[in-house]
Amino acid sequence: MALTLTCPVCGKRNGYEFRYGGEDKGPRPAEAGLTPRAWCDYVHMNKCTAGVQKEWWFHRDGCGSWFTTWRDTTNNLEVEQPEASK
Amino acid sequence: MFWKSKPLWGDKTRLKSSYDAVIIGGGLHGLATAYYLAKEHGITDVAIIEKRFIGFGGAGRNTAIVRANQRTQYNVPLYKEALDLWPVLTKELDYNLMFNNCGNLNLMHSEAAMKAARMTIATAQFHGVESHLIDAKEAKEMVPALNISEDITFPIHGAMYHPPGGIVRHDAVVWGLAKGCAKHGVQIHQQTEATAIHTEGGKITGVETSRGRIHTPRVLVSAGGYSAGIIHHMLGIKLPISVLTIQAMVTQPLKPILNHVVSSGAYHCYANQTLKGEIATGAHMDQWPNYTTQNTAHYIKHQAEALSDWLPCLRGVKFMRIWGGLADMTPDMAPIMDGNDPIEGFYMDCGWGYFGFKSCSAVGKYMSEYMATGNCPDMLKPFNLRRYENHQLMGETAALVSYTPDN
Numbered sequence: 001m002a003l004t005l006t007c008p009v010c011g012k013r014n015g016y017e018f019r020y021g022g023e024d025k026g027p028r029p030a031e032a033g034l035t036p037r038a039w040c041d042y043v044h045m046n047k048c049t050a051g052v053q054k055e056w057w058f059h060r061d062g063c064g065s066w067f068t069t070w071r072d073t074t075n076n077l078e079v080e081q082p083e084a085s086k
Numbered sequence: 087m088f089w090k091s092k093p094l095w096g097d098k099t100r101l102k103s104s105y106d107a108v109i110i111g112g113g114l115h116g117l118a119t120a121y122y123l124a125k126e127h128g129i130t131d132v133a134i135i136e137k138r139f140i141g142f143g144g145a146g147r148n149t150a151i152v153r154a155n156q157r158t159q160y161n162v163p164l165y166k167e168a169l170d171l172w173p174v175l176t177k178e179l180d181y182n183l184m185f186n187n188c189g190n191l192n193l194m195h196s197e198a199a200m201k202a203a204r205m206t207i208a209t210a211q212f213h214g215v216e217s218h219l220i221d222a223k224e225a226k227e228m229v230p231a232l233n234i235s236e237d238i239t240f241p242i243h244g245a246m247y248h249p250p251g252g253i254v255r256h257d258a259v260v261w262g263l264a265k266g267c268a269k270h271g272v273q274i275h276q277q278t279e280a281t282a283i284h285t286e287g288g289k290i291t292g293v294e295t296s297r298g299r300i301h302t303p304r305v306l307v308s309a310g311g312y313s314a315g316i317i318h319h320m321l322g323i324k325l326p327i328s329v330l331t332i333q334a335m336v337t338q339p340l341k342p343i344l345n346h347v348v349s350s351g352a353y354h355c356y357a358n359q360t361l362k363g364e365i366a367t368g369a370h371m372d373q374w375p376n377y378t379t380q381n382t383a384h385y386i387k388h389q390a391e392a393l394s395d396w397l398p399c400l401r402g403v404k405f406m407r408i409w410g411g412l413a414d415m416t417p418d419m420a421p422i423m424d425g426n427d428p429i430e431g432f433y434m435d436c437g438w439g440y441f442g443f444k445s446c447s448a449v450g451k452y453m454s455e456y457m458a459t460g461n462c463p464d465m466l467k468p469f470n471l472r473r474y475e476n477h478q479l480m481g482e483t484a485a486l487v488s489y490t491p492d493n
Binding site: 002003015016019020036037039040041044045046047048049050073074075076 | 312314315318324325326327328329372373374375376377378382383384414417474475476477
Protein backbone atom coordinates (compact mmCIF):
# COMPACT_ATOMS: atom_id res chain seq x y z
CA MET A 1 0.00 0.00 0.00
CA ALA A 2 1.23 3.45 -0.86
CA LEU A 3 3.14 5.46 1.72
CA THR A 4 3.75 9.21 1.86
CA LEU A 5 5.90 10.69 4.62
CA THR A 6 6.44 14.28 5.70
CA CYS A 7 10.14 15.08 6.01
CA PRO A 8 10.78 18.08 8.29
CA VAL A 9 13.07 19.56 5.61
CA CYS A 10 11.62 18.39 2.26
CA GLY A 11 7.91 18.12 3.09
CA LYS A 12 5.64 15.38 1.75
CA ARG A 13 7.63 12.81 -0.25
CA ASN A 14 7.19 9.28 -1.62
CA GLY A 15 7.70 6.71 1.16
CA TYR A 16 10.22 4.75 -0.90
CA GLU A 17 12.72 7.62 -0.47
CA PHE A 18 12.90 6.78 3.23
CA ARG A 19 14.35 4.04 5.38
CA TYR A 20 12.37 2.89 8.40
CA GLY A 21 14.32 3.46 11.63
CA GLY A 22 12.29 1.43 14.12
CA GLU A 23 9.73 2.09 16.81
CA ASP A 24 10.54 5.03 19.05
CA LYS A 25 11.95 3.55 22.26
CA GLY A 26 13.06 6.72 24.01
CA PRO A 27 16.68 7.68 24.69
CA ARG A 28 19.48 5.11 24.34
CA PRO A 29 20.15 3.49 27.74
CA ALA A 30 23.22 4.70 29.65
CA GLU A 31 26.36 2.56 29.36
CA ALA A 32 26.87 2.50 33.12
CA GLY A 33 25.15 -0.50 34.68
CA LEU A 34 23.68 -1.64 31.38
CA THR A 35 22.45 -5.25 31.51
CA PRO A 36 22.19 -7.55 28.45
CA ARG A 37 18.44 -7.62 29.02
CA ALA A 38 18.03 -3.83 28.98
CA TRP A 39 20.23 -3.58 25.90
CA CYS A 40 18.29 -6.35 24.11
CA ASP A 41 15.07 -4.55 25.01
CA TYR A 42 16.36 -1.37 23.41
CA VAL A 43 17.88 -3.00 20.33
CA HIS A 44 15.46 -5.78 19.42
CA MET A 45 12.14 -5.66 21.25
CA ASN A 46 9.07 -4.13 19.64
CA LYS A 47 5.45 -3.49 20.58
CA CYS A 48 4.20 -4.30 17.05
CA THR A 49 1.21 -1.99 17.49
CA ALA A 50 -1.65 -2.49 15.06
CA GLY A 51 -2.65 1.17 15.12
CA VAL A 52 -0.92 4.48 15.78
CA GLN A 53 2.76 4.37 16.77
CA LYS A 54 5.65 6.81 17.07
CA GLU A 55 8.51 5.76 14.84
CA TRP A 56 11.85 6.86 13.35
CA TRP A 57 12.55 7.48 9.68
CA PHE A 58 15.65 8.42 7.70
CA HIS A 59 15.35 10.43 4.48
CA ARG A 60 17.85 8.17 2.69
CA ASP A 61 17.30 9.36 -0.89
CA GLY A 62 16.80 12.97 0.15
CA CYS A 63 18.20 15.41 2.68
CA GLY A 64 19.49 12.77 5.10
CA SER A 65 17.34 13.88 8.05
CA TRP A 66 16.43 11.53 10.88
CA PHE A 67 13.02 12.36 12.31
CA THR A 68 10.08 10.84 14.20
CA THR A 69 6.51 10.70 13.00
CA TRP A 70 3.19 9.16 14.08
CA ARG A 71 1.71 6.63 11.68
CA ASP A 72 -1.26 4.26 11.72
CA THR A 73 0.20 0.85 10.85
CA THR A 74 -3.20 -0.43 9.70
CA ASN A 75 -3.48 2.04 6.81
CA ASN A 76 0.01 3.61 6.45
CA LEU A 77 -1.33 7.16 7.01
CA GLU A 78 0.57 9.74 9.03
CA VAL A 79 -1.49 11.16 11.90
CA GLU A 80 -1.23 13.98 14.42
CA GLN A 81 0.33 13.04 17.75
CA PRO A 82 -2.47 11.44 19.82
CA GLU A 83 -3.65 13.51 22.82
CA ALA A 84 -3.07 10.58 25.17
CA SER A 85 0.66 10.51 24.46
CA LYS A 86 1.24 14.24 25.10
CA MET B 87 -25.51 -25.03 -4.17
CA PHE B 88 -28.87 -26.63 -3.54
CA TRP B 89 -27.86 -29.02 -0.82
CA LYS B 90 -26.77 -28.29 2.68
CA SER B 91 -23.14 -29.23 3.11
CA LYS B 92 -21.72 -29.95 6.50
CA PRO B 93 -18.27 -28.54 7.23
CA LEU B 94 -15.49 -31.09 7.55
CA TRP B 95 -14.71 -29.80 11.01
CA GLY B 96 -18.14 -30.68 12.41
CA ASP B 97 -21.16 -28.69 13.46
CA LYS B 98 -20.89 -25.50 15.47
CA THR B 99 -20.48 -26.22 19.15
CA ARG B 100 -21.19 -24.01 22.14
CA LEU B 101 -18.18 -22.34 23.70
CA LYS B 102 -17.64 -23.99 27.08
CA SER B 103 -16.52 -22.10 30.16
CA SER B 104 -13.40 -24.20 30.60
CA TYR B 105 -10.87 -26.19 28.53
CA ASP B 106 -7.63 -28.05 29.19
CA ALA B 107 -5.96 -25.90 26.53
CA VAL B 108 -6.89 -22.85 24.49
CA ILE B 109 -5.19 -21.99 21.22
CA ILE B 110 -5.47 -18.43 19.92
CA GLY B 111 -5.34 -18.44 16.13
CA GLY B 112 -6.97 -20.92 13.76
CA GLY B 113 -4.12 -21.02 11.32
CA LEU B 114 -1.96 -23.97 10.39
CA HIS B 115 0.24 -23.86 13.50
CA GLY B 116 -2.78 -23.71 15.81
CA LEU B 117 -4.62 -26.45 13.94
CA ALA B 118 -1.57 -28.72 13.75
CA THR B 119 -0.77 -28.24 17.45
CA ALA B 120 -4.38 -28.99 18.44
CA TYR B 121 -4.44 -32.03 16.16
CA TYR B 122 -1.32 -33.55 17.72
CA LEU B 123 -2.38 -32.58 21.27
CA ALA B 124 -5.54 -34.62 20.77
CA LYS B 125 -4.07 -37.45 18.72
CA GLU B 126 -0.66 -38.02 20.32
CA HIS B 127 -1.12 -36.75 23.85
CA GLY B 128 -4.76 -37.48 24.63
CA ILE B 129 -5.55 -33.85 25.41
CA THR B 130 -8.83 -33.54 23.52
CA ASP B 131 -10.50 -30.83 25.60
CA VAL B 132 -9.02 -28.11 23.40
CA ALA B 133 -10.57 -24.97 21.92
CA ILE B 134 -9.18 -23.13 18.92
CA ILE B 135 -10.25 -19.48 19.06
CA GLU B 136 -10.23 -17.80 15.67
CA LYS B 137 -11.24 -14.17 15.18
CA ARG B 138 -12.25 -14.59 11.52
CA PHE B 139 -12.24 -18.04 9.89
CA ILE B 140 -9.70 -20.84 9.75
CA GLY B 141 -7.11 -20.20 7.08
CA PHE B 142 -7.90 -16.47 6.82
CA GLY B 143 -4.32 -15.37 7.51
CA GLY B 144 -1.00 -16.67 6.33
CA ALA B 145 -2.40 -20.21 6.00
CA GLY B 146 -4.37 -19.19 2.93
CA ARG B 147 -2.06 -16.44 1.64
CA ASN B 148 1.31 -18.18 1.36
CA THR B 149 2.48 -19.49 -1.99
CA ALA B 150 2.46 -23.10 -0.80
CA ILE B 151 6.19 -23.76 -1.21
CA VAL B 152 7.77 -26.38 1.06
CA ARG B 153 11.48 -27.08 1.41
CA ALA B 154 14.19 -28.00 3.91
CA ASN B 155 17.23 -26.10 2.63
CA GLN B 156 17.59 -23.60 5.45
CA ARG B 157 20.97 -22.46 6.71
CA THR B 158 21.59 -23.65 10.28
CA GLN B 159 21.86 -26.99 12.03
CA TYR B 160 18.87 -26.10 14.26
CA ASN B 161 16.47 -25.25 11.46
CA VAL B 162 17.22 -27.92 8.86
CA PRO B 163 16.09 -30.97 10.94
CA LEU B 164 12.81 -29.23 11.84
CA TYR B 165 11.97 -28.43 8.22
CA LYS B 166 13.13 -31.89 7.09
CA GLU B 167 10.67 -33.47 9.47
CA ALA B 168 7.93 -31.13 8.24
CA LEU B 169 8.71 -32.18 4.68
CA ASP B 170 8.64 -35.87 5.61
CA LEU B 171 5.26 -35.42 7.30
CA TRP B 172 3.24 -34.37 4.20
CA PRO B 173 2.74 -37.89 2.82
CA VAL B 174 2.15 -39.20 6.35
CA LEU B 175 -0.50 -36.56 7.06
CA THR B 176 -2.17 -37.14 3.70
CA LYS B 177 -2.80 -40.76 4.77
CA GLU B 178 -3.51 -40.04 8.41
CA LEU B 179 -6.02 -37.27 7.72
CA ASP B 180 -7.50 -39.17 4.79
CA TYR B 181 -7.36 -35.93 2.86
CA ASN B 182 -5.42 -35.23 -0.32
CA LEU B 183 -2.90 -32.48 0.47
CA MET B 184 -1.75 -32.52 -3.16
CA PHE B 185 1.95 -32.70 -2.30
CA ASN B 186 3.88 -32.19 -5.51
CA ASN B 187 7.57 -32.68 -4.69
CA CYS B 188 8.79 -31.10 -7.89
CA GLY B 189 12.02 -29.84 -6.34
CA ASN B 190 13.36 -26.36 -5.67
CA LEU B 191 15.98 -24.53 -7.66
CA ASN B 192 17.63 -21.52 -5.98
CA LEU B 193 19.44 -19.44 -8.57
CA MET B 194 22.85 -18.01 -7.70
CA HIS B 195 24.02 -14.83 -9.39
CA SER B 196 27.62 -14.42 -8.20
CA GLU B 197 30.61 -16.48 -7.13
CA ALA B 198 29.99 -15.34 -3.54
CA ALA B 199 26.44 -16.69 -3.74
CA MET B 200 27.76 -19.99 -5.12
CA LYS B 201 30.10 -20.21 -2.14
CA ALA B 202 27.24 -19.52 0.28
CA ALA B 203 25.19 -22.20 -1.48
CA ARG B 204 28.04 -24.72 -1.02
CA MET B 205 27.85 -24.17 2.73
CA THR B 206 24.07 -24.47 2.80
CA ILE B 207 24.32 -27.67 0.76
CA ALA B 208 26.95 -29.08 3.13
CA THR B 209 24.57 -28.45 6.05
CA ALA B 210 21.69 -30.09 4.18
CA GLN B 211 23.76 -33.15 3.24
CA PHE B 212 25.06 -33.48 6.81
CA HIS B 213 21.44 -33.72 7.96
CA GLY B 214 20.49 -36.20 5.26
CA VAL B 215 18.62 -33.70 3.11
CA GLU B 216 19.20 -34.05 -0.62
CA SER B 217 20.59 -30.82 -2.05
CA HIS B 218 23.33 -30.18 -4.57
CA LEU B 219 25.02 -27.53 -6.63
CA ILE B 220 24.55 -27.34 -10.38
CA ASP B 221 25.98 -24.95 -12.95
CA ALA B 222 24.04 -22.60 -15.23
CA LYS B 223 24.03 -25.06 -18.12
CA GLU B 224 22.57 -27.85 -16.01
CA ALA B 225 19.97 -25.42 -14.67
CA LYS B 226 19.02 -24.52 -18.24
CA GLU B 227 18.65 -28.22 -19.11
CA MET B 228 16.35 -28.64 -16.13
CA VAL B 229 14.36 -25.44 -16.74
CA PRO B 230 14.52 -24.59 -20.47
CA ALA B 231 12.60 -21.33 -19.90
CA LEU B 232 15.51 -19.94 -17.88
CA ASN B 233 17.56 -17.08 -19.32
CA ILE B 234 21.23 -17.92 -18.70
CA SER B 235 22.64 -15.23 -21.00
CA GLU B 236 25.27 -12.81 -19.71
CA ASP B 237 23.40 -9.64 -20.59
CA ILE B 238 20.69 -9.58 -17.91
CA THR B 239 20.78 -7.58 -14.69
CA PHE B 240 21.89 -10.57 -12.60
CA PRO B 241 23.44 -13.28 -14.82
CA ILE B 242 22.93 -16.83 -13.51
CA HIS B 243 26.10 -18.55 -12.27
CA GLY B 244 24.48 -21.75 -11.06
CA ALA B 245 21.83 -23.04 -8.72
CA MET B 246 21.19 -25.00 -5.57
CA TYR B 247 18.97 -27.93 -6.49
CA HIS B 248 16.84 -29.39 -3.67
CA PRO B 249 14.76 -32.25 -5.12
CA PRO B 250 12.59 -33.21 -2.08
CA GLY B 251 10.91 -29.79 -1.82
CA GLY B 252 7.94 -28.60 -3.80
CA ILE B 253 4.35 -27.50 -3.41
CA VAL B 254 1.55 -28.51 -1.04
CA ARG B 255 -2.01 -27.27 -1.50
CA HIS B 256 -2.31 -24.92 1.50
CA ASP B 257 -6.12 -24.83 1.77
CA ALA B 258 -6.17 -28.62 1.78
CA VAL B 259 -3.83 -28.62 4.77
CA VAL B 260 -6.16 -26.23 6.63
CA TRP B 261 -9.23 -28.32 5.86
CA GLY B 262 -7.53 -31.66 6.43
CA LEU B 263 -6.13 -30.63 9.82
CA ALA B 264 -9.48 -29.10 10.83
CA LYS B 265 -11.14 -32.38 9.90
CA GLY B 266 -8.55 -34.30 11.94
CA CYS B 267 -9.01 -31.94 14.91
CA ALA B 268 -12.80 -32.37 14.89
CA LYS B 269 -12.44 -36.14 14.61
CA HIS B 270 -10.41 -36.19 17.83
CA GLY B 271 -12.80 -33.90 19.71
CA VAL B 272 -11.08 -30.51 19.36
CA GLN B 273 -13.52 -27.58 19.13
CA ILE B 274 -12.90 -24.93 16.49
CA HIS B 275 -14.61 -21.63 17.32
CA GLN B 276 -14.57 -19.24 14.38
CA GLN B 277 -15.79 -15.63 14.59
CA THR B 278 -14.53 -15.64 18.18
CA GLU B 279 -12.00 -13.02 19.17
CA ALA B 280 -9.65 -13.34 22.12
CA THR B 281 -9.69 -10.00 23.94
CA ALA B 282 -7.55 -10.71 27.02
CA ILE B 283 -5.40 -13.39 28.63
CA HIS B 284 -5.82 -13.74 32.39
CA THR B 285 -2.97 -14.60 34.74
CA GLU B 286 -2.76 -15.01 38.49
CA GLY B 287 0.43 -15.37 40.50
CA GLY B 288 2.50 -15.91 37.35
CA LYS B 289 0.19 -18.61 35.98
CA ILE B 290 -2.31 -18.64 33.13
CA THR B 291 -5.90 -18.82 34.39
CA GLY B 292 -8.06 -18.05 31.39
CA VAL B 293 -8.87 -16.24 28.18
CA GLU B 294 -11.48 -13.54 27.67
CA THR B 295 -13.24 -13.82 24.32
CA SER B 296 -15.94 -11.94 22.44
CA ARG B 297 -18.23 -14.84 23.37
CA GLY B 298 -17.42 -15.08 27.06
CA ARG B 299 -14.73 -16.09 29.49
CA ILE B 300 -12.85 -19.39 29.33
CA HIS B 301 -10.93 -20.91 32.22
CA THR B 302 -7.80 -22.78 31.20
CA PRO B 303 -4.33 -23.56 32.56
CA ARG B 304 -2.67 -23.46 29.10
CA VAL B 305 -2.75 -20.92 26.30
CA LEU B 306 -0.87 -21.01 23.01
CA VAL B 307 -0.67 -17.87 20.91
CA SER B 308 -0.12 -18.96 17.33
CA ALA B 309 -1.81 -16.10 15.53
CA GLY B 310 0.77 -15.68 12.75
CA GLY B 311 1.56 -12.04 12.00
CA TYR B 312 -0.82 -10.88 14.72
CA SER B 313 0.95 -12.84 17.50
CA ALA B 314 3.49 -10.19 18.52
CA GLY B 315 0.83 -7.48 18.79
CA ILE B 316 -1.48 -9.77 20.77
CA ILE B 317 1.27 -10.90 23.15
CA HIS B 318 2.36 -7.35 23.86
CA HIS B 319 -1.17 -6.00 24.15
CA MET B 320 -2.47 -8.79 26.41
CA LEU B 321 0.59 -9.75 28.46
CA GLY B 322 2.98 -6.82 28.10
CA ILE B 323 5.71 -9.07 26.67
CA LYS B 324 7.68 -7.40 23.88
CA LEU B 325 9.12 -9.55 21.10
CA PRO B 326 11.97 -8.98 18.62
CA ILE B 327 9.50 -8.93 15.74
CA SER B 328 8.62 -6.56 12.91
CA VAL B 329 5.39 -7.24 11.06
CA LEU B 330 5.60 -6.54 7.33
CA THR B 331 3.15 -6.97 4.47
CA ILE B 332 4.38 -9.53 1.93
CA GLN B 333 2.85 -9.74 -1.53
CA ALA B 334 2.25 -12.45 -4.10
CA MET B 335 0.43 -12.86 -7.40
CA VAL B 336 -0.51 -15.33 -10.12
CA THR B 337 -0.54 -14.91 -13.88
CA GLN B 338 -3.16 -16.17 -16.29
CA PRO B 339 -3.01 -19.97 -16.74
CA LEU B 340 -0.43 -21.22 -19.26
CA LYS B 341 0.54 -24.56 -20.77
CA PRO B 342 3.21 -26.40 -18.70
CA ILE B 343 6.53 -24.52 -18.86
CA LEU B 344 7.88 -24.75 -15.30
CA ASN B 345 8.32 -28.08 -13.53
CA HIS B 346 10.17 -26.75 -10.49
CA VAL B 347 9.94 -24.03 -7.88
CA VAL B 348 12.57 -21.58 -9.09
CA SER B 349 13.72 -18.70 -6.91
CA SER B 350 16.27 -15.96 -7.02
CA GLY B 351 17.60 -14.03 -4.06
CA ALA B 352 19.15 -11.31 -6.20
CA TYR B 353 15.92 -10.64 -8.11
CA HIS B 354 13.86 -11.06 -4.89
CA CYS B 355 11.53 -13.22 -6.90
CA TYR B 356 10.35 -16.81 -7.08
CA ALA B 357 8.05 -18.58 -9.50
CA ASN B 358 6.39 -21.93 -9.89
CA GLN B 359 3.56 -23.19 -12.03
CA THR B 360 0.47 -24.30 -10.15
CA LEU B 361 -1.49 -27.40 -11.13
CA LYS B 362 -4.01 -25.01 -12.74
CA GLY B 363 -1.24 -23.61 -14.96
CA GLU B 364 -0.89 -20.19 -13.35
CA ILE B 365 2.60 -18.92 -12.59
CA ALA B 366 2.54 -18.19 -8.85
CA THR B 367 5.18 -15.63 -8.03
CA GLY B 368 6.11 -13.39 -5.16
CA ALA B 369 8.65 -12.47 -2.49
CA HIS B 370 8.33 -8.70 -2.27
CA MET B 371 7.94 -7.26 1.21
CA ASP B 372 7.17 -3.72 2.26
CA GLN B 373 10.27 -2.25 3.91
CA TRP B 374 8.36 -0.82 6.87
CA PRO B 375 6.07 -2.51 9.40
CA ASN B 376 2.37 -2.42 8.56
CA TYR B 377 -0.74 -4.54 8.87
CA THR B 378 -2.41 -3.40 5.63
CA THR B 379 -2.00 -6.62 3.57
CA GLN B 380 -2.48 -4.30 0.58
CA ASN B 381 -0.59 -4.44 -2.69
CA THR B 382 1.62 -1.79 -4.22
CA ALA B 383 2.17 -0.63 -7.80
CA HIS B 384 5.87 -0.63 -6.83
CA TYR B 385 5.77 -4.40 -6.38
CA ILE B 386 3.80 -5.18 -9.56
CA LYS B 387 6.41 -3.26 -11.56
CA HIS B 388 9.28 -4.97 -9.74
CA GLN B 389 7.82 -8.42 -10.32
CA ALA B 390 7.17 -7.79 -14.02
CA GLU B 391 10.74 -6.51 -14.49
CA ALA B 392 12.31 -9.42 -12.64
CA LEU B 393 10.28 -12.14 -14.37
CA SER B 394 10.82 -10.74 -17.85
CA ASP B 395 14.56 -10.76 -17.12
CA TRP B 396 15.12 -14.34 -15.94
CA LEU B 397 12.00 -16.00 -17.46
CA PRO B 398 11.71 -13.96 -20.66
CA CYS B 399 9.01 -16.22 -22.14
CA LEU B 400 6.64 -14.64 -19.62
CA ARG B 401 6.90 -11.19 -21.25
CA GLY B 402 3.38 -10.04 -22.15
CA VAL B 403 1.67 -12.57 -19.87
CA LYS B 404 -1.03 -10.96 -17.70
CA PHE B 405 -1.16 -10.99 -13.92
CA MET B 406 -4.55 -12.28 -12.90
CA ARG B 407 -4.77 -12.08 -9.11
CA ILE B 408 -2.65 -10.32 -6.52
CA TRP B 409 -2.82 -10.38 -2.74
CA GLY B 410 -0.90 -9.72 0.43
CA GLY B 411 -0.37 -11.26 3.84
CA LEU B 412 1.69 -10.64 6.96
CA ALA B 413 5.20 -11.82 7.75
CA ASP B 414 6.46 -11.43 11.32
CA MET B 415 10.19 -11.07 10.88
CA THR B 416 12.81 -11.61 13.60
CA PRO B 417 16.36 -10.18 13.44
CA ASP B 418 17.87 -13.66 12.89
CA MET B 419 15.21 -14.93 10.45
CA ALA B 420 14.39 -17.80 12.82
CA PRO B 421 11.15 -18.31 14.76
CA ILE B 422 10.40 -18.01 18.47
CA MET B 423 8.87 -21.05 20.16
CA ASP B 424 8.82 -20.83 23.92
CA GLY B 425 6.71 -21.66 26.92
CA ASN B 426 6.35 -21.29 30.71
CA ASP B 427 8.67 -18.28 30.65
CA PRO B 428 7.90 -15.87 32.26
CA ILE B 429 4.27 -17.04 32.72
CA GLU B 430 3.50 -20.66 33.57
CA GLY B 431 1.12 -22.18 31.06
CA PHE B 432 1.76 -19.53 28.43
CA TYR B 433 3.16 -20.78 25.12
CA MET B 434 4.07 -18.84 22.01
CA ASP B 435 4.80 -19.88 18.46
CA CYS B 436 5.59 -16.87 16.30
CA GLY B 437 8.25 -14.96 14.39
CA TRP B 438 7.99 -17.32 11.42
CA GLY B 439 8.28 -14.57 8.84
CA TYR B 440 7.54 -16.30 5.55
CA PHE B 441 8.38 -19.83 6.83
CA GLY B 442 5.16 -20.58 8.67
CA PHE B 443 3.60 -22.81 6.04
CA LYS B 444 6.56 -25.11 5.40
CA SER B 445 7.09 -25.71 9.10
CA CYS B 446 3.53 -26.18 10.38
CA SER B 447 3.35 -29.97 10.46
CA ALA B 448 6.54 -30.50 12.48
CA VAL B 449 5.86 -27.54 14.75
CA GLY B 450 2.41 -28.92 15.60
CA LYS B 451 4.05 -32.17 16.62
CA TYR B 452 6.66 -30.57 18.89
CA MET B 453 4.61 -27.68 20.31
CA SER B 454 1.92 -30.18 21.35
CA GLU B 455 4.57 -32.22 23.18
CA TYR B 456 5.77 -29.02 24.87
CA MET B 457 2.24 -28.11 25.94
CA ALA B 458 1.32 -31.63 27.08
CA THR B 459 4.44 -32.29 29.16
CA GLY B 460 5.45 -28.77 30.10
CA ASN B 461 9.03 -29.67 29.05
CA CYS B 462 10.62 -28.18 25.97
CA PRO B 463 11.51 -30.89 23.41
CA ASP B 464 15.18 -30.82 22.35
CA MET B 465 14.16 -29.87 18.82
CA LEU B 466 12.63 -26.57 20.01
CA LYS B 467 15.21 -25.61 22.66
CA PRO B 468 17.33 -23.38 20.38
CA PHE B 469 14.25 -21.30 19.45
CA ASN B 470 13.69 -19.78 22.89
CA LEU B 471 13.09 -16.05 23.31
CA ARG B 472 16.05 -15.52 25.65
CA ARG B 473 18.54 -16.20 22.86
CA TYR B 474 18.28 -12.53 21.91
CA GLU B 475 19.38 -11.17 25.30
CA ASN B 476 22.05 -13.90 25.48
CA HIS B 477 23.45 -12.79 22.11
CA GLN B 478 22.81 -16.25 20.63
CA LEU B 479 21.06 -15.17 17.46
CA MET B 480 20.80 -17.87 14.82
CA GLY B 481 22.65 -17.62 11.54
CA GLU B 482 19.60 -17.87 9.29
CA THR B 483 20.21 -14.39 7.91
CA ALA B 484 22.93 -16.02 5.81
CA ALA B 485 20.15 -17.85 3.96
CA LEU B 486 19.36 -16.86 0.43
CA VAL B 487 16.85 -14.06 0.78
CA SER B 488 16.89 -11.99 3.91
CA TYR B 489 14.36 -9.26 4.45
CA THR B 490 13.97 -7.23 7.57
CA PRO B 491 13.49 -3.56 8.29
CA ASP B 492 16.56 -3.79 10.55
CA ASN B 493 19.19 -4.41 7.90
